Amino acid sequence: MTAYAEMMDFQRETEALAQIAGRLGWDQETMMPRGAAGQRAEEIAALEGVLHARRTDPRLGDWLDKAVSLDAVGHANIRLIRRSYDRAVKIPSHLAAEIARVTSLAQGTWAQARADEDVAAFLPVLAQVVKLKREEARALAQGADAYDALLDDYEPGATSAQLAAMFGALRPGLVDLRAAVLAAPAPAPLSGTFDEAGQLALSQKLALAFGYDLNKGRIDKAVHPFSSGSGSDVRITTRTNPVDPFNCFYSTIHEVGHATYEQNIDAAYALTPLGSGVSMGVHESQSRIYENQLGRSRAFTGWLYGQMRDTFGDFGIADEEAFYRTVNHVANGYIRTEADEVQYNLHVMLRFDLEQALMRGDLAVGDLEAAWNDRFLADFGFAVDRPSHGVLQDVHWSVGLFGYFPTYTLGNVYAGCLHQALRAAIPDLDDDLARGDTGRARGWLRAHLQQHGSLYEPRQVIAQAAGMVPGEGPLLDYLEAKFRDLYSL
């Protein structure tokens, strides 16, 4: 047996164990009894300890020194295992286990604090998480920038300087567009209530319309929608709100974008380093292009209007055009996940700046709420009214996801590039979307991007698929065109 073959057998078991860890995370958010949180934290810590031991196993170092491969798949496997190994050996086992244990508990504390609007109940455990993540970041960075060391885990090859430059180029256009749109007459709002059974039924229909394979996945409810797993077990969650069915529908389409990316990866890559999405930014490009450029298009909302009439009867919107305006209405709001396309990235930039300050030691956890509220007021022109609308709204920091937020906006940027290329490749795509048919769009994304899994580097796979150097231009052009038309600006 060659060193490469031995390494890949070992890696396959590691990938299988990592899938189990993901499944435990899903269980914790959907099924786990509340009283099991303490025991679950120990279970996850034990499994993370096993994974850390495998990812730092000295045999990996030996195999990597000896492994040779003649094809591109082999080269990519070696490259990705090398990257994982080089990262993992920098993190002490006890620190990895402690992070797993504390974040598992912190997630439950966050959920309770959010329900109770009680920031003080969350801060002590958040301070522990921040301390542990800074420790991890210093171990990884080895003198280089601590935040970039964390970012690299979610978006290999990206740096905060590069993203800050991209965001800086994007921001003025968004700020101007936001001001213009909010000054214009608002479209008719959605009113009335929409029963949960109807929302969940139409949500499932949308998931299927966007290609989700229920034979290799399932849909449940959770506080914070997410997608989880790779290969043939990729589960999503959604949520319902009686007065806001769009929250349910577009959360579902968003998560289906993530999930079908995983489901559409070449099955030959399953349980190898190539068998999952290549980065959070590329992942988000799939969820956002499904949700926004396709799902919130005039053509697709025309079809969705008919579906909503079939499900809920007359719900007070006169026609498809009015419905399109309602779906895409821009209004002041506190919540990132409910934000419209114009304002969404401003929410992300706020978090990006705050979490850099937290990780670099420029902001204390005790000052975080005030910093959030000050920045929110400056960016959005009105004050946060309660913690669940502010610093407690996202799960990410509680589970140690620092360096993750900017990949949301990077994903939007990538989605802009892909969408421009997709429309050029399929000029009559709107004819499909008007029938609720996403097949050709999905086929293009699958062939040009999704099937490759982690075969190529993130920027490379976007550049190949979109046929351009990735940049913020196409996203800004798309938003300008869409919203200046919608608001007759």
Place this chain on the structure above:
Amino acid sequence: MTAYAEMMDFQRETEALAQIAGRLGWDQETMMPRGAAGQRAEEIAALEGVLHARRTDPRLGDWLDKAVSLDAVGHANIRLIRRSYDRAVKIPSHLAAEIARVTSLAQGTWAQARADEDVAAFLPVLAQVVKLKREEARALAQGADAYDALLDDYEPGATSAQLAAMFGALRPGLVDLRAAVLAAPAPAPLSGTFDEAGQLALSQKLALAFGYDLNKGRIDKAVHPFSSGSGSDVRITTRTNPVDPFNCFYSTIHEVGHATYEQNIDAAYALTPLGSGVSMGVHESQSRIYENQLGRSRAFTGWLYGQMRDTFGDFGIADEEAFYRTVNHVANGYIRTEADEVQYNLHVMLRFDLEQALMRGDLAVGDLEAAWNDRFLADFGFAVDRPSHGVLQDVHWSVGLFGYFPTYTLGNVYAGCLHQALRAAIPDLDDDLARGDTGRARGWLRAHLQQHGSLYEPRQVIAQAAGMVPGEGPLLDYLEAKFRDLYSL
């Protein structure tokens, strides 16, 4: 740090990983998408590989040689880790992984074959399971009896000769009682249909009445009801049948017996070898005393009658006494899990004899269906009409559980002993049960047996709790008294 403390830290992680394996089994039966079966088999194999490596870790041998403990808990931990280690080192890693992989797939094949009434579709994979389990048994037995080596995993200290003698003493009384009861006039059968929502609601009420803690558990539906997990995450499943609500209710009470045994173990034992039920036979004694001696008593069924009237209205049974007779009616049937108290153990004895023959090489898998059908006809006087009523009815053999079936009857024998002692300790228990109050009965079981977890050996903890040498006498006396009264014999 002492050798004992180091060993217990290591063991705690192993116990946590074993809990994860149990959770995956639960997921597979309740939540997993069908298309994920292949990947899940690899995940389980990888985790079982990790567990096997830990259970055979050479450090355990060293720690066990050096470990000293001054108290009973420490002695028990050392004894149980020693037993686990001595067993595990006899099983080659590749065999343990292969058994995990094949049984995971075989379970899915069995479920499909059962749905299709297709024995031929199941036999090839069953043959693989039998071959692997015989290999495991030979490795464990090292020249001694192969079946006993497997039995010892479920019922430490028991032998097939001892159980065969006990079953031999029990059988004539059961055969006579069955013949007499079936010759007597039958009580009014239950008729009509019972909606699923009502069954599940009352099922949950029964679970709570028997002390199930939903803060540390949850109830889902599955093809085959089971209880899973230890400590603070103990989940149960039930099933519904529109014309047979008793199937749902008594499956639930049965599984609550298992689950509350786990939930009631001293919390200080969590994630240690003492923190789970001591044997399958003792486990079954808890599920069966809840289900039968308490749940099917005249007093408790009187309360249940009122609950069913509240839930379903008038369902055609005139009064509590008629209801008691209907709940406890004895009739010919194919299915072990639906069998009445008189006939249940005859179903178990059939399986006990067939699986001994399979494991000892006296019966080929290809001859299993004929052997089952012949024995069934001889024992019950009528022929199996379809495989799901015969050889395909139970999940056990598909997942490699050979040596497990006899613990069901052993559990009934133990329940008989415990019930005799419980009634002596609380002579007016029926006053409680008639109000649906199981509190004093549960308190007695918790204090005398459940809290101890695996602190004492199986026969020892039964003997201590019941104050007698365990034997079949009390069970037979109870069945004779109950059914000769019920059927006026």
